[in-house]
Amino acid sequence: MSDKLDRLQKVIAQSGVTSRRKAEKLIADGKVKVNDKVVSELGTKVSPNDRIEVDGVPLEKEKPVYYLLYKPRGVISSLKDDKGRKVVTDLIGEIEERVYPVGRLDYDTSGILLLTNDGEFANQLMHPRYGVEKVYVAKLEGIPDKMELGRLRKGVESENDVLKALRYKILSVDRKKNSMLLELTLNEGKNRHVRRMMDVLGYPVQKLKRERYGVLTLEGLQPGGFRPLNPKEVKQMRNLAVKNVEK
Structure with a gap:
């Protein structure tokens, strides 16, 4: 009304x-x-x-909008870049509303990135206290053993931060190429979180992709593609944040 x-x-x-x-x-x-x-x-x-x-x-009274973007590598998670590099809003130029990214993905990282003009929704998803889970798949240089990977759940120190993963899962190992595909689930997102964790262990990340954010996946999208969230998805994401705070 x-x-x-x-x-x-x-x-x-x-x-x-x-x-x-x-x-x-x-x-x-x-x-x-x-x-x-x-x-x-x-x-x-x-x-x-x-x-x-x-x-x-x-105050501009825009209708709240919510989009899921499949960010490719080589794109900045920002509205502009002083070096003239492509930014995420270049990929969704036809949208009338003034949207901005919810958090960020590194320049060399691909995967799910949300964009909205709803500041409260963005804050709920970005603030550490809400702890919405994010799932990444990393291609590692080298093959860590289970004891080394176990350190990820306990936390490793990097630049005065303690970086943790909630869970990890080994997806594949290529001994000829000396590499591993590792799935990592986080409930926080510090700057270059996954890359810094693996650097501490001595297994640099060659490729990194965020495949799930809460209930959202990349199903049906190609790199650079995007779609609006439906009302049910927006409600589910809000409920996830509230549920985590109430725990």
Whole structure:
């Protein structure tokens, strides 16, 4: 219904401007106006007909959209690149809404990448406390044994981070080429997480692909292809995040 009321910070987050937590700080700092009046109370509710400004900029009321992209290697997970390299939004140029990536995949990593203009949805999937599982397949240079791989579940130290995998599964071993295909399940996503873990063990990643994100897979897509998420998938992803917090 058009007269539905929502909390102000939720409306700001859903617009894609920022996360709900940062929206709350902007409100508390007196940087948000509703119908030309400064609002600093976090419990304030607004309707779709209210005019909202955030730090002097009118809030654009776009309909929330959600896309799954099969990111190829050699593409930047960003909206622009100062080196002129191809970015993910170049692959979905015909979309009218202003979408941005949910997290990122490295330049040389392929696989599932979500794009949306819903800041709250993006924050739920990116924040470590929600712990939505992501599954990667890595081609390794070298063949680690099970004892070495067991260190991944305990965690390895790299650049002041402790990097872990929830689970791992050996998919194949090629002794002639001295390589292994390894499936890794993570519930967090630190910078170059998989590559750094394997570098610590001494088995560099030659190729890396994210094959599953929560309930989502790459089924039916080719590299560079994308599709909208259906309402059921959006709800399932939200429920996964909430369920993990409640554990």
